[in-house]
Structures are given as C-alpha cells and as structure tokens.
Amino acid sequence: MNRVRWAALGLIAALLLVAGMLAGHAPVTAQSATPTPVAEEEADAAEIVATDAVTATVAHAVTDTVTSAYVSLDLAAGFPLDPFLVSVNGGGSVDASQFGEGCTGFVNDAPTVSLNWEGETDFVEAFFYSASDPVMVVQTPAGDYLCSDDANEMLLDPVIEMAQPANGRYNIWVGSYTPEQLIPGLLVLTTRSEINLGTFDLASLVQRAPIPEDVLEPEEVAPRRAEITAGRAGAASMAEAEAVLANEDIIDGVKRNVTAAGTVPAFELPADDTFCAGFIGEEPDFSFDLEAEGDRLRVYFEAQADSTLVVQLPDGTYLCNDDAVTGDNLNPLVEIPAPAGGRYNVFVGRVQQDEPVTGELFVVESSTQMPADLDPSTDQE
Known part of the structure; x- marks a missing residue:
C-alpha cells in the first residue's frame, strides 16, 4: 500500500509540473512547513498593514454612525481664525456616562459640533466659555471618548486638549448637569498656547470704543x-x-x-x-x-x-x-x-x-x- 501511495503522489506531482510548464509559469516548488526569517518578516508586515486597514475602517465606521452634528467645521493646521469661536447651546437628555468613566452630565443625541481636522500640529484645545457649569465630550476619529467637567476648582467650564491630533472627524458634545437644561456659550477651538480658558478674554478679540x-x-x-x-x-x-x-x-x-x-x-x-x-x-x-x-x-x-x-x-x-x-x-x-x-x-x-x-x-x-x-x-x- 505504501508503494502505491507514493507512486500516486509522484504521478500527481509530475502532472502539476507539466501543467505549470504548459501554462508558461515556473514550476511550483515545495515550501518548508517552517517559515524562513524573511517569510516571517513579510508575514508580520502584511499582518500590520491588514490590522491598520481594519482599524481605520472600524474607526471611520464608528464616527460615521453618529448622528449629524448641528454645526460642522473644516479646519486645517495653521487656520487663520485662531481662536475659532462657535456660538452654541449646550445641554440635552442623553446620559453622558454611557461614553465612559469620568463622563458626566447630559448631552444631545447629535453632536453639538463636528470638527473635520487635517494637518499636523502639537495640539488642538477645545473649551466652552459660559456663565454656567457645562460638561463636554469629544469623540476622536479612532472612536475613543474624552470627557471634561471642570478645568479646575475655580473654573467650572470644561476643557479638552487633543495632543498631536490625527486627521479625521472629532464629534464634540456640550452638555449640562441637569437634563434638558439650556446652556448658551462659546465653543473655542485653538492651537495657540497663550489662549486658554483661564486667560481667555472675549473683549480683547474685538476692541472698540464703548457706546454711552x-x-x-x-x-x-x-x-x-x-x-x-x-x-x-x-x-x-x-x-x-x-x-x-x-x-x-x-x-x-x-x-x-x-x-x-x-x-x-x-x-x-x-x-x-x-x-x-x-x-x-x-x-x-x-x-x-x-x-x-x-x-x-x-x-x-x-x-x-x-x-x-x-x-x-x-x-x-x-x-x-x-x-x-x-x-x-x-x-x-x-x-x-x-x-x-x-x-x-x-x-x-x-x-x-x-x-x-x-x-x-x-x-x-x-x-x-x-x-x-x-x-x-x-x-x-
């Protein structure tokens, strides 16, 4: 039986060799079951590329499943209107704790603002300037959630810094502690280190003589x-x-x-x-x-x-x-x-x-x- 089996295998190999020659291709050589170092490196590289592609696809799918924002912005590194101010109302009925640990308050189903970011910069800082005690949630292009309540014990407005932000869409929610509470204010986006929540002075941006x-x-x-x-x-x-x-x-x-x-x-x-x-x-x-x-x-x-x-x-x-x-x-x-x-x-x-x-x-x-x-x-x- 063993001789018959080996003879059959030899016949099949010969047929494959002839078929490869007739098709104009080089003959298929046998591969070792143990990969060579070069083969391992190529396999690892292919796996990394495949993993990155899957991750990017998943991240894109995550951010795309979010309801369209009330305001959509397209900003690139070096944008001239820095700081960029958006007048919005914060608040909602959705419990923000579902986004992760440290997320508090209530937000809307739809993001308050969506930022489509492009380019390289050290950081993009987002803070909400108001007369109340709001909260903020930011969803990164990778699908991660960043949350903020108070900048510190003295400043009740939220601030979130995104270091070396990746290109893509950032969904931003401005919320409140009480459901359905309306909190008007200014969402400020900046890449300038001298602009921050503690030093922000709205009156200094537009200087004009006061009207009696x-x-x-x-x-x-x-x-x-x-x-x-x-x-x-x-x-x-x-x-x-x-x-x-x-x-x-x-x-x-x-x-x-x-x-x-x-x-x-x-x-x-x-x-x-x-x-x-x-x-x-x-x-x-x-x-x-x-x-x-x-x-x-x-x-x-x-x-x-x-x-x-x-x-x-x-x-x-x-x-x-x-x-x-x-x-x-x-x-x-x-x-x-x-x-x-x-x-x-x-x-x-x-x-x-x-x-x-x-x-x-x-x-x-x-x-x-x-x-x-x-x-x-x-x-x-």
Whole structure:
C-alpha cells in the first residue's frame, strides 16, 4: 500500500509540473512547513498593514454612525481664525456616562459640533466659555471618548486638549448637569498656547470704543428712531431742507455745509441688507424733493474726520455707507441707481461721539464722481 501511495503522489506531482510548464509559469516548488526569517518578516508586515486597514475602517465606521452634528467645521493646521469661536447651546437628555468613566452630565443625541481636522500640529484645545457649569465630550476619529467637567476648582467650564491630533472627524458634545437644561456659550477651538480658558478674554478679540449707556437705553433709542421718518423731515429746521431740485440742479451738483453732531445710533434703523454705521441726528441734515426720475444719483460727504451717510428714499427705505473705498477712503458715498421722484432725506453721521464732524455734502448726477480721499492713517493722526 505504501508503494502505491507514493507512486500516486509522484504521478500527481509530475502532472502539476507539466501543467505549470504548459501554462508558461515556473514550476511550483515545495515550501518548508517552517517559515524562513524573511517569510516571517513579510508575514508580520502584511499582518500590520491588514490590522491598520481594519482599524481605520472600524474607526471611520464608528464616527460615521453618529448622528449629524448641528454645526460642522473644516479646519486645517495653521487656520487663520485662531481662536475659532462657535456660538452654541449646550445641554440635552442623553446620559453622558454611557461614553465612559469620568463622563458626566447630559448631552444631545447629535453632536453639538463636528470638527473635520487635517494637518499636523502639537495640539488642538477645545473649551466652552459660559456663565454656567457645562460638561463636554469629544469623540476622536479612532472612536475613543474624552470627557471634561471642570478645568479646575475655580473654573467650572470644561476643557479638552487633543495632543498631536490625527486627521479625521472629532464629534464634540456640550452638555449640562441637569437634563434638558439650556446652556448658551462659546465653543473655542485653538492651537495657540497663550489662549486658554483661564486667560481667555472675549473683549480683547474685538476692541472698540464703548457706546454711552444713555444711547443704548431702549427708552432713549426707540423714540428717537421713531422720529426719523419722512414726515419728520418736513419739519427740518434748515432752510435748505425744503429744497426742490430739478434735473438741471442735480447735473450741476448741489453742495451744502453740514456739521454732524448726532447721538442716535444709525445701526438701529430698519435698513434691509445693509449695515448703517455712526451716530446721526434726529432730523435730516439735508432734504430735497426730486422733480422727476433720473439716471443715477450720488450723495457723498467730504470732511477731515471719519463720517457716515444715511439716505432715506421716497419709499421709506434706507441706503447707508461708511467708506467710499473700504480701507482707502473714509469719506462716505451713497449711490442711487435710477432714482425715483420724491423726497430724499440725508443724514450725516459721525463715528466718534466726542467731537462733531464738519464738511461738505454733495448731491450730483454722476456714475463716476467720488469724494476727496480721506486716508485712514490721516484720520488717526
């Protein structure tokens, strides 16, 4: 029996050799049951690659199973808006302890913010700036959960630092200790070591002169804003406010001397799709009635200090301007294409409330005429 078995095995080997030669391949040689060192290294490398691929696939699947976040961000290393601020509401009804040991409070099903990160950096720090006692949970691209309650005994806001963050999606939940509690605040993302929860000063990010409290009081602002109407313009004390301008007057150009000394914040005006800056008077500085429709109208103001313009059209809408050329010319310009006939009310505003601004107001039919240049550096001297 043994001879027959070995003969059969020899016949099979011969057939395999012939089949390999006919197929144009080298003959298959027998392999040792004990792997060589080279074979072991190749097998280990293949196993590592396979393990990494499986891990990456699992991590991607883990983060992708999370419900879409309320806010999604794409940031890369070196992003210019650092720190990056997101205004959000924290809180929810899902017990955060399910994410792991040290996770407390309650969060929403969906992440508050999803951060898609790309690039290399030493760290990305996330903290929540609020007036309450929130909690925070971060899910890394690998599916791990990082949790924070208080930065320390004095700072009740949470902070989480992700050292050498991997590329991928970071899901961030901002929560509260009480279920369904609403905690408004700012989620801050930064890679700068000098920016941290203990030193963060929101007021230092945007520096501007404070607006006097008497201007901001609702009982002060509302009546003044109500008085800025087309009907009020008819009672303007200036004689030129009763001017009736014919087309030939506009072509030749109209010039008036105006001093801006108002205290009504122009940004309170109901202007659509535009921001009105500066402080204007309760009454127009100049009003005129246009007899007929024109091709184009320009209203501008020339002074030696930063000023603004507000023009109320016959239909009651407002056009506003701060700088004729942003960053180059601080004198304001309002352009009115195809102006309709009717009453136009012009308000000249000042940016700083400590001093009035005196200059020349121009009304002209032109598509090219510009106010004299007022360089920003000149105004600051």
